[in-house]
Amino acid sequence: MKHLHLLGLLLLSCPCLLLCTVTPVVVGIRREAEALVKWKASLDSADDSFGSWSLANSASLCRWTYITCDSARHIKELSIFKASLNGTLDEFDFSAFPQLKSLYLLDTGLYGTIPAGIGNLTSLVMLEIHRSPYLRGAIPRSIGQLKHLALLHLTFLGLNGTLPEEIGNLTKLEKLELHSVTLTGSIPPTIGMLGKLQELRLVGNNLTGSIPMEIGNMTQLQIMELESNYLEGQLPGTIFHMVKLLYMILSENQLVGTISPELGNSSLWYVDIAHNNFSGVFPPSICVAGALSAVSAGHNGFTGIHRQTFQNCTTLERVDFTANNIVAELSDCFSEHPGQLKAMAFSQNQVHGTLLMDRGEDFLCNFTHLHLLDLSSNALHGGLTKCFWDMQNLQFIDLSSNSFSGVVPFSSTCQDQLKYLFLANNNFTGAFPLGLKTCKKLAVLDLGGNNFSGTIPSWVSMSLPELNFLRLSSNMFDGIIPHEILQFRQLQVLDLSKNMLTGPIPDDFRNFTGMAQEQNNNDFTYSDAYSYQVKIQIVWKNADRLYIVVIAGMAGIDLSGNSLSQEIPNGFTTLLGLRYLNLSGNHLSGCIPEDIGNLVLLESLDLSRNQLRGEIPRGFADLKSISNLNLSTNMLSGRIPMGDQLRTLDDPSIYSNNLGLCGSPLEDCVSSSTPTQAETSLDEDRETLWFYCFVAAGFISGFWLYLGFLFRSETWRYSFYQYVDNMQAKKVPSW
Numbered sequence: 001m002k003h004l005h006l007l008g009l010l011l012l013s014c015p016c017l018l019l020c021t022v023t024p025v026v027v028g029i030r031r032e033a034e035a036l037v038k039w040k041a042s043l044d045s046a047d048d049s050f051g052s053w054s055l056a057n058s059a060s061l062c063r064w065t066y067i068t069c070d071s072a073r074h075i076k077e078l079s080i081f082k083a084s085l086n087g088t089l090d091e092f093d094f095s096a097f098p099q100l101k102s103l104y105l106l107d108t109g110l111y112g113t114i115p116a117g118i119g120n121l122t123s124l125v126m127l128e129i130h131r132s133p134y135l136r137g138a139i140p141r142s143i144g145q146l147k148h149l150a151l152l153h154l155t156f157l158g159l160n161g162t163l164p165e166e167i168g169n170l171t172k173l174e175k176l177e178l179h180s181v182t183l184t185g186s187i188p189p190t191i192g193m194l195g196k197l198q199e200l201r202l203v204g205n206n207l208t209g210s211i212p213m214e215i216g217n218m219t220q221l222q223i224m225e226l227e228s229n230y231l232e233g234q235l236p237g238t239i240f241h242m243v244k245l246l247y248m249i250l251s252e253n254q255l256v257g258t259i260s261p262e263l264g265n266s267s268l269w270y271v272d273i274a275h276n277n278f279s280g281v282f283p284p285s286i287c288v289a290g291a292l293s294a295v296s297a298g299h300n301g302f303t304g305i306h307r308q309t310f311q312n313c314t315t316l317e318r319v320d321f322t323a324n325n326i327v328a329e330l331s332d333c334f335s336e337h338p339g340q341l342k343a344m345a346f347s348q349n350q351v352h353g354t355l356l357m358d359r360g361e362d363f364l365c366n367f368t369h370l371h372l373l374d375l376s377s378n379a380l381h382g383g384l385t386k387c388f389w390d391m392q393n394l395q396f397i398d399l400s401s402n403s404f405s406g407v408v409p410f411s412s413t414c415q416d417q418l419k420y421l422f423l424a425n426n427n428f429t430g431a432f433p434l435g436l437k438t439c440k441k442l443a444v445l446d447l448g449g450n451n452f453s454g455t456i457p458s459w460v461s462m463s464l465p466e467l468n469f470l471r472l473s474s475n476m477f478d479g480i481i482p483h484e485i486l487q488f489r490q491l492q493v494l495d496l497s498k499n500m501l502t503g504p505i506p507d508d509f510r511n512f513t514g515m516a517q518e519q520n521n522n523d524f525t526y527s528d529a530y531s532y533q534v535k536i537q538i539v540w541k542n543a544d545r546l547y548i549v550v551i552a553g554m555a556g557i558d559l560s561g562n563s564l565s566q567e568i569p570n571g572f573t574t575l576l577g578l579r580y581l582n583l584s585g586n587h588l589s590g591c592i593p594e595d596i597g598n599l600v601l602l603e604s605l606d607l608s609r610n611q612l613r614g615e616i617p618r619g620f621a622d623l624k625s626i627s628n629l630n631l632s633t634n635m636l637s638g639r640i641p642m643g644d645q646l647r648t649l650d651d652p653s654i655y656s657n658n659l660g661l662c663g664s665p666l667e668d669c670v671s672s673s674t675p676t677q678a679e680t681s682l683d684e685d686r687e688t689l690w691f692y693c694f695v696a697a698g699f700i701s702g703f704w705l706y707l708g709f710l711f712r713s714e715t716w717r718y719s720f721y722q723y724v725d726n727m728q729a730k731k732v733p734s735w
Helices: 002-042 055-063 116-120 141-145 165-169 189-193 213-217 237-241 261-265 434-438 483-487 570-574 594-598 618-622 677-711 714-731
Strands: 067-069 075-081 102-106 111-113 126-132 134-136 151-157 175-179 199-201 223-225 247-249 254-257 270-272 277-282 294-296 301-305 318-320 327-329 343-345 350-353 372-374 379-382 396-398 403-407 420-422 427-430 444-446 451-455 469-471 476-480 493-495 500-503 525-527 531-533 535-540 543-548 556-558 563-567 580-582 587-590 604-606 611-615 628-630 635-639 660-662
Touching: 002 055, 055 067, 116 141, 126 134, 141 165, 165 189, 189 213, 213 237, 237 261, 301 327, 444 535, 469 535, 493 535, 570 594, 594 618
Parallel strands: 075 102, 102 126, 111 134, 126 151, 151 175, 175 199, 199 223, 223 247, 247 270, 254 277, 270 294, 277 301, 294 318, 318 343, 327 350, 343 372, 350 379, 372 396, 379 403, 396 420, 403 427, 420 444, 427 451, 444 469, 451 476, 469 493, 476 500, 493 556, 500 563, 556 580, 563 587, 580 604, 587 611, 604 628, 611 635, 635 660
Antiparallel strands: 067 075, 525 531, 535 543
């Protein structure tokens, strides 16, 4: 009986215990719903995707958009992605979400600051705020209270201020990315306390000072990206204690000094230290671990590469030492067995020697995996061999600005992969290379600045149908421009300047569709596994410049410095995409085409030093984009047209040596529409003369009319005749 009494009491207490347990949960969920609805109400506006956020719908909180709940129906994840919030976080009650583990605010349009209250999210593991450029202020120090945080991503925000020292309190942090949030100041030494950190990305900020020594304490770090800041000083020796480091990207800073030989102690796979001020000899130990795949060390001050540096790099795929001061024999930089090497860029150094190895074999023949080769602007000499054309994977070759010579070797095959070929500014001789006839995929061909001679072959447009850029300037090509050259459908830049070409300019531009309209920005960035910008040499606005061809909207023709004759073809005026046209220094005659004003995108026009006649067409006033013009040294006449853009070209020299031209910026024209003082005086004299003529004519006419009237009177007529007889009688002499 006693046991039954105890059992009854237990059964009566269970509902009370259950009620006591459930009530806090319900209250907590209610508080979460109220906090979200209150925050929504504080926003200037929120799009329709937040329609479910309502207290009337609080029983279905876990079904609200952007919300994920745990098993107890508490919110564990708030993920708002590409939703228009248009408001701040000021009214967000962070303390209402003690169970929140993930907060993602991506492309939301938030502005204001990150409140200090964010430190109340004590269970938070993942925090990511992305692409809200109007979210300003500093990273709050309370961020250090998030003891469980494993991932912190703040990217593309408008923050300012420093990285707080409290960041070191996040000892469970594994991934830290603060990308393009305009941080200032230095990296705090407390960052070394992040012993579990695997990825550190502080890219695109305004960080200054040196890299702290304590960074070496992050022994679990695999990725370190600190590029695009203003970091200075030397690399701390402790950085090489991070034996698990795979990616080290420090490019675009102001780091100095030499690279320690200890660099090879890690398992580095990718090293990018480009655009700094490093100097000395690059260390030979970089490949000790045998895992290195890519080294980008361009735009520094390295003076040499140890002969053994890349000898054992069997995994190496890319090497870039562009724009250093390296003095070395080319064959000393690499072994005869380059392994998997796909990209080699040593442009703008003092690399010397030939492409031949010690045993007389061509240096390139062993590089069967090579996709990109840039040895431009060095001191290399000698010739090329046939295997130059037989490299199956090669897409990009730049050997320009060296001292290579001889005839470009012939091969009956050209690999389909070849797209970019630069042989400019060397001493190559002979005819246009016949080996190019089978390079069907070629997009850029630059043979300028050599000693090529003979005629331009008629097959060039049919055999190279995908060509976008053709530069043959500063050679000794002669004969006429073949009519077939106008068959290029994709050509955007044609430069045949400074040769010995004669005859008329072909007139049929119907197939020149690459210049017939404004070009979209085609991507001329060479890209295999790595990005490499293609650059072309263009005479632009009277200056020889090197252009990155990412801006492939460029379209132009340069035929200057030849002996071309006859008239300027009307067909030029159909190339509406032209941005520059240079026909100067020829023997062109006739008039400037009337429809020249159709070229509304034209920025630079040079027709100087020809024998052009007639007036400058009125259509010149329609050249809305023109900023560089030269019509000097011709035989042009008449008034210079005026337009909004032409008025800005006020240098008289652009019209000089045309004796018949007048108008701004030259002397005023003499015309009826604007009479001078002499013209006005002459007109007045003419008016006076005509007045006296009319008076005299009136007097004479009146006299004869009056005389005629008297003769009609018989009495007057008899008296007049009697008077005449008497006068005659007086004059007759007496005998």
